[in-house]
Amino acid sequence: QSVLTQPPSASGTPGQRVTISCSGSSPNIRDTAVHWYQQFPGTAPKLLIFNSDQRPSGVPARFSASKSGTSASLAISGLQSEDEADYYCALWDGRLNGPVFGGGTKLTVL
Amino acid sequence: QLHLQESGPGLVKPSETLSLTCDVSGASISSDTHYWGWIRQPPGKGLEWIGTFHHSGSTSYNPSLESRVTISVDTSKNQFSLNLNSVTATDTAVYYCARRVTSYNWRGYPEYCFDPWGQGTLVTVSS
Numbered sequence: 001q002s003v004l005t006q007p008p009s010a011s012g013t014p015g016q017r018v019t020i021s022c023s024g025s026s027p028n029i030r031d032t033a034v035h036w037y038q039q040f041p042g043t044a045p046k047l048l049i050f051n052s053d054q055r056p057s058g059v060p061a062r063f064s065a066s067k068s069g070t071s072a073s074l075a076i077s078g079l080q081s082e083d084e085a086d087y088y089c090a091l092w093d094g095r096l097n098g099p100v101f102g103g104g105t106k107l108t109v110l
Numbered sequence: 111q112l113h114l115q116e117s118g119p120g121l122v123k124p125s126e127t128l129s130l131t132c133d134v135s136g137a138s139i140s141s142d143t144h145y146w147g148w149i150r151q152p153p154g155k156g157l158e159w160i161g162t163f164h165h166s167g168s169t170s171y172n173p174s175l176e177s178r179v180t181i182s183v184d185t186s187k188n189q190f191s192l193n194l195n196s197v198t199a200t201d202t203a204v205y206y207c208a209r210r211v212t213s214y215n216w217r218g219y220p221e222y223c224f225d226p227w228g229q230g231t232l233v234t235v236s237s
Binding site: 032033035037043045046047050051052056088090092096097098099101102103104 | 173222
């Protein structure tokens with residue numbers, strides 16, 4: 001089974017740009033799309049980015065994502081206090097025929 | 111607007127069967143377009159996929175749970191269910207149902223993610 005690795009925590013101050021990384025090699029991030037979910041305490045995850053860099057309707061443009069080689073990253077620009085949440089990367093494992101999630105990154109806005 | 115709502119007992123005894131239902135409104139689970147799934151999250155931990163199904167009968171389960179899991183559908187009620195048997199304390203988690211959606215990557219291949227999710231329901235396994 002594949003493993004997606006995320007830093008357990010990240011932080012930034014209001015207005016700053018913060019990035020959260022996600023790396024994985026089996027299946028290779030290089031070969032498949034990465035999705036990102038945002039989860040506030042006590043609530044369900046919400047799809048934030050799909051297909052590596054696409055934002056669903058309603059997601060602010062200050063959330064962006066990219067992929068390079070075996071790593072992906074989520075960037076939040078103009079950080080706001082309400083961005084404090086857990087962020088999960090995920091990809092679809094064709095061998096599993098199911099998703100694999102990263103361990104999640106807790107973002108703190110200082 | 112699509113809405114999913116989980117329901118079921120919040121407390122299950124060890125060795126018994128955990129049974130949850132996901133009520134879907136705003137879309138038909140009989141639609142050929144979408145698959146539906148269950149994901150869980152132990153308290154303070156990350157997300158774990160349980161299984162995915164299509165109303166046609168196509169299912170896939172997480173190999174780590176496959177021997178204990180069954181996902182079924184009741185199209186007349188527009189709901190689907192999760193049964194997880196022989197539960198232990200490690201099955202304590204918030205259980206979410208969600209719709210699987212399809213997009214296409216730069217190669218034209220389908221990619222899948224979950225959107226939206228139900229609000230989740232906490233199931234505690236304890237005697």
